[in-house]
Amino acid sequence: MLRVHDWDRAWRTLPLGVLGAVTLIAVADPSAPPYERAVTFATAAAVAVWHWWMVLAHPGWPERAPVPMAVYFAGFLALAWVLSSRHPAYTLLVVAGFPTAFATLPGRHAYLGVAATALVVVGGPAALLDAEDPWPIASALAGGTLAAFIGWSIRTLEGEVGRRRAANQALEDANRELEGANLRLARLGEENAELQGRLLAAARQTGVAGERGRLAREIHDTVAQGLAGIVTQLEAAEEAASDAEAVRRRLAVARNLARESLTEVRRSLDGLRPGPLADSRLPEALSALVSDWSAAHELPAALTVTGTARLLHPEVEVTVYRAVQEALANVARHAQARKAGVTLSYMEDVLVADIRDDGVGFTPSGTGGEDSGAGGFGLTAMRQRVVRLAGSLEVESAPGQGTAVSVTVPAVSAEAGREAT
Template identity: 75%
Template sequence: MSEGDVLRLKNWERAWRALPLCLLVVAALITVTDSSAPAHDRAITTALAAAVALWHWWMVMTHPDWPERALAPMAGYFAVLLVMAWVLSMRHPAYGLLVLACFPTAFATLPGGYAYLGVAATAVVVVGGPYALLDTARPWSIASALAGAVLAALIGWSIRALEAEIERRHAANRALESANQALESANLRLAQLGEENAELQGRLLTAARQTGVTGERSRLAREIHDTVAQGLAGIVTQLEAAEEAANDAEALRRRLAVARNLARENLSEVRRSLDNLRPGPLTGTTLPEALSALVSGWSAVNESPATLTVTGTARLLHPEVEVAVYRAVQEALANVARHAGARKTGVTLSYMEDVVVADIRDDGVGFTPPEAGGAGFGLTAMRQRVVRLAGDVEVESAPGQGTAISVTIPAIPAVTDQEGL
């Protein structure tokens, strides 16, 4: 419903409510100008008409929300109006206009089906009151009044049906406007969420990129430490030993040969790391075999007894798991060679149901384990590599009581070529 239709409907309602006043004024003017009646009677009639006008003004014009909503005040209003209209029409015929105005007023003020009771009561007043219905001398006047009542009822019903349809359309339009506003609000919210999502996605991409860069730097640092740094440390150790054995030609040749082999092995290891391959010792062999070669080679180079024990059923694990175990043992043995001064070292590789554990123990000088954040780079890199696989590193040591390092990693199985397809 447009604003023009709403305005016309309100004007129509105001016209219906003002109709009794208009007809009352016309009747009052006729009465005042009628000189056939005594002046005293005309004054009383005019006073009664003024009282009716005041009554209608107060009950209907100043309280437009009462009609069709409050039965009690409107029923009282209409009863008083109808009685006063009857009294005035008895005093002067001109006020029959006010009686006729009660037909539409019943529909304008009484709610629901009570309007038809008002029409029936008005029809009774039109014929002269309840007793007039029993007067058989005026059958045609009674029939005319009844016909007028029926006609008024039909007109009132039609008007109410039209108003109900208009109101229904008005309600539908209001609902449609509310739905459109809700849709616009939802679209606006979706647009805002889209902008927020785009901004959040940008932040996540930046954070992921930064995390990737940091992770790659950490990986490269671990690879360099596990290959170049340890290899160079071993070479330096052999060259220092060769310098001390300068007078012993056989020992000198042996130390130089070991240093040369270490340099070649680490050069090959660096090349493999750059190609992002598995560590050389794990290429084409199993983890127990690679650790056996590592332990025996370490024992020969450092001239210190070291043994490897394998428990459980050895099986092929995910390459990253095997690399982490191998690097952890390699780092632990390097620390034993540099710091422990151990007489013997033992490495145990345990295959369990859901984890693989590597224990490295020595009987060296021991130390007081630092906090996780204060450990050296080698132990920190070991922890980072193991934790990245949801594993754990434990260090137990005390001055003069040796050192034990335990590395536990989930035994993630290797993916076969068929499973990877």
């Protein structure tokens, strides 16, 4: 199937085919002298070279370069007219100027080429001015009109073919882009599946790490503190071995701590609230905690509640309770304090618990001190609990100046907690 550029090349080669055919006729004509035939052949060769150089050797000029093509077409018509005057067979070469005008001249210049060709066909301007013979004028008008119509039709068809070819090319480009997009989507789907697998694995690892942290905090808040209290009471009983009443009192406290620790372990494993918070509000539970701690360690301690106490989300109350419990445990183990105090402040959007003592203090940025107990896990576990609720924990201390621990958490209401679940 011929393409558009193949047809263009065929039309542009047509004058050479016509020239070769009529030249054979003219050279083979025995009526002309050999010298005349040689001149005719030389002129025909000049036309062939002229057409080859201007059209075939420079395929970018036809229908694109007006000036070179105007020079070419004028020279072509002039040489064709010279040849037609030497032998009548070359009239076909002049007629070939009609399609050549559309094959070489750009745009509307082709119609000027058709008019010029029609003028040469009828014999030049002199024939048109001969009023006695109207045939040249009619022939020029008819031939030029027919050639112009045929040329216009061919260009219209070529334009339509070009538009369809452009549309098909655009469709092919769109299909290629769509295929590329589908391939990219497929790759993205594979990458998303791989990423989802990684996220699930990371989520599982995060869940395992979170559960381990939770269990570590629960064990520290229950077993570790309970065992530490029991050890303290047993050591005190050993030191007071001569005082039977003191020994019995210390052993009773140790027994109660063991029972409470066992209960707390069971509740922690079941994911329930700490025992003191199961049946009472946070201020009452802290009051009991401070009183029991004061009695167990024989140190003065008091709880102060400011603001309007209200029921908060279980996680908030558990976090504050465990923080006070841990801070008091640190005071008992490391502070060597004479007294301690706890302040629970209910504010509009936060709940603050402050734990103070007048003990030996420590340097918060250093090691040891009140955070050295339980393998250094005390304040770390407390901070992890608080940070989980978007809260903050601050420790202020200095050697010989006691310690103040401040825990601040959002005051999320219990109703909000039930709505979230």
